[in-house]
Amino acid sequence: MSTRPVLRVRKSGAVLVAALIALVSAVPLAGAAWVLTPILLIPLAVLLWAWRAGTDVYADELRVRALFGGSRVPWSRITELAPDQRGRVSALLDNGNVIRLTGVNRDNLPLVLAASGHPIAGSAGAGR
Known part of the structure; x- marks a missing residue:
């Protein structure tokens, strides 16, 4: 880690x-x-x-922080990153759960993907 x-x-x-x-x-x-x-x-x-509140991108995981608490999600569990109609980005996990990535929007999604070093299938053009 x-x-x-x-x-x-x-x-x-x-x-x-x-x-x-x-x-x-x-x-x-x-x-x-x-x-x-x-x-x-x-x-x-x-x-x-x-x-x-925000999202921290690590080489092996994402950490989504809120006012109280947060979540750690390994990149291996993320199947898709997709923006919604308002431009907010959510991560779809391999078990079907969805986590909204605080602070990540359609405009800075390419930065998150580049920083991760992990290609996520289906995230580049989703929601556009």
Whole structure:
């Protein structure tokens, strides 16, 4: 197993900036009354999700990370990578399960495939 990912794919940095702005903007509202303090949890959760969530490509596996937890999928179990109508990419596994690859879209799918070094049949033109 590799120790460093070949490629890291994350959501747009704009989501991170927007969550940070929302957190700073919520501080005066939360400071008005202690009852409103939990309002800070919403932009904080979005900020942590935008920072953490994504897909890490290793030579031998994919790691899909979410706000809490994640999944490790060996390349040998992936039969197809295919974008949906909105351009989000999912991995079809050999047991029929589907895992959505956070941060991976139709535009950066060729980068993921190139970084993996593993050809996946049926992924190049799917969904176009």
